[in-house]
Amino acid sequence: MCRLFIGADPALWESVSRSVRIDGVVTSVRLERFFWDKLGAIAERDGLSVTQLISRLYRESIDAGHDLGNFTSFLRVCCGRFLALQADGDIPPERAISGLDARAILERERRRAAAALHA
Template sequence: MCRLFIGADPELWLSVTRSLRIDGAATSVRLENFFWWTLEDIAARDGLTATRLIGKLYDESRNEGHDLDNFASFLRVCCGRYLSLQLDGLVPTNKSAAISTLDADAILASEEKNYRERQSSWEKSHVNNHAA
């Protein structure tokens, strides 16, 4: 099982710091290549650069009142959710489908339902493992 993960190209987890401007201020974000490449994929679907996508995510997150103290973690979770939503069939794998055209509310509702089902399964597994 672990061979699938440890046999991957080490370049995937190489950390890279990129300088960018968010809200007019110069800053930097450090992420592993895997996450940079995933952000580039997400951005390209809407004709954006990764830098522009990050700026939009920052602005919209701030407008929603989210705590942005650990913005790099937020970006990693965005990448993981994007890939998970594709696996669940909620976001098309066809990269010509712009993210901005998708029904975000319907996707979020389905994601929440899927998450609750998984959480229930994890909790049952955890209880069963301790009972054994």
């Protein structure tokens, strides 16, 4: 089982720092190359740069009242959710994420989680 993970290209877990401007403030974000690649794939779907995506995620999270004390962890979870939602068929290939019905997707996700608890 572990061969699938340990046999991967070591460059995937190489940490890379990038400077990004969020609301006019330049900050450094350090993530593994794997996550930068996934953020790039997410951003590309909506015609955004990675910096634009990160800034948008930050602003919308703050507007929703989230505490982003560990913003890099939040970005990693966003990448994981993107992959999980793709695997579950909730994010169709090549479709802009901004055009998806987030409420419906979240409701389907809640129903799957509830069904799994009762199985």
